[in-house]
Amino acid sequence: MAVAARLSPGPRRWLMLRPEDAPESGPTAGAEALVLDLPATALSVREARARLVLISRTAPTPLYARIHSLETDEAEADLAAAAEAKLQGVVLTDAASGADVQHVAALLAVAEARAGLPDGALTLLPCVDSAAAFLRLPSLPGCSGRLEALLWDGESLARDVGAEAARDAEGSWTGCCQTARSLVLAAAAAAGIPAIDAPFRNAAAGALRGEAETARRDGFAGKIAVDAAQLAALAEVFRDAP
Numbered sequence: 001m002a003v004a005a006r007l008s009p010g011p012r013r014w015l016m017l018r019p020e021d022a023p024e025s026g027p028t029a030g031a032e033a034l035v036l037d038l039p040a041t042a043l044s045v046r047e048a049r050a051r052l053v054l055i056s057r058t059a060p061t062p063l064y065a066r067i068h069s070l071e072t073d074e075a076e077a078d079l080a081a082a083a084e085a086k087l088q089g090v091v092l093t094d095a096a097s098g099a100d101v102q103h104v105a106a107l108l109a110v111a112e113a114r115a116g117l118p119d120g121a122l123t124l125l126p127c128v129d130s131a132a133a134f135l136r137l138p139s140l141p142g143c144s145g146r147l148e149a150l151l152w153d154g155e156s157l158a159r160d161v162g163a164e165a166a167r168d169a170e171g172s173w174t175g176c177c178q179t180a181r182s183l184v185l186a187a188a189a190a191a192g193i194p195a196i197d198a199p200f201r202n203a204a205a206g207a208l209r210g211e212a213e214t215a216r217r218d219g220f221a222g223k224i225a226v227d228a229a230q231l232a233a234l235a236e237v238f239r240d241a242p
Helices: 045-056 075-084 098-114 131-135 154-161 175-191 205-218 228-238
Strands: 013-017 033-037 063-067 089-092 123-128 150-152 195-197 222-225
Touching: 013 228, 033 045, 045 063, 045 075, 063 075, 075 089, 075 098, 089 098, 098 123, 123 131, 131 154, 131 175, 150 175, 154 175, 175 195, 195 205, 205 222, 205 228, 222 228
Parallel strands: 013 033, 013 222, 033 063, 063 089, 089 123, 123 150, 150 195, 195 222
Antiparallel strands: none
């Protein structure tokens, strides 16, 4: 049985911000990649996309956009803005299957052509943040040459399955989230791409560092920060990660 060769980990410290919270020059203190979260913005979608293009002109780190779900009318316009801004890639919200990834790849090829970019210029990063995405993880390996990394969001997944909480009293992931975390690692390894650990929201610095150390031990290549203040701890943990 063939096993995919594991690729280099790429960025390890990912900072995800709303477009309105990201400075025009882009954050540099410890972030190796910046993700602008288009669905989470309080701006209009048009304003958020315009800010994405503006920030892309001066961002000192690789820039990505988390786009709206394919089930909305906004995803295709998000992809057009991502191509116009010449981003490194896009994070797929509720990426339920390899077929969804292939569909986005086809839409992105059209957007790249219209923006004068070569086919395959932008990468794709599925995010496991729903029950559908969790159950269809086995369809991701080999679905597209654009795959760069696999992300997951435990809190979004917990809400989708109707869990009362994503974490227990000690801060550990509960039930479905813990299982999803393990399967994300396995799916990423099978696809030969890095797995990036979920955000740790509202956490003390010590707790964040402990979770990052566990993530590195278990095989995650990096972790998402939701605040620039979290980057120092992640930089220490993942600085010399393999």
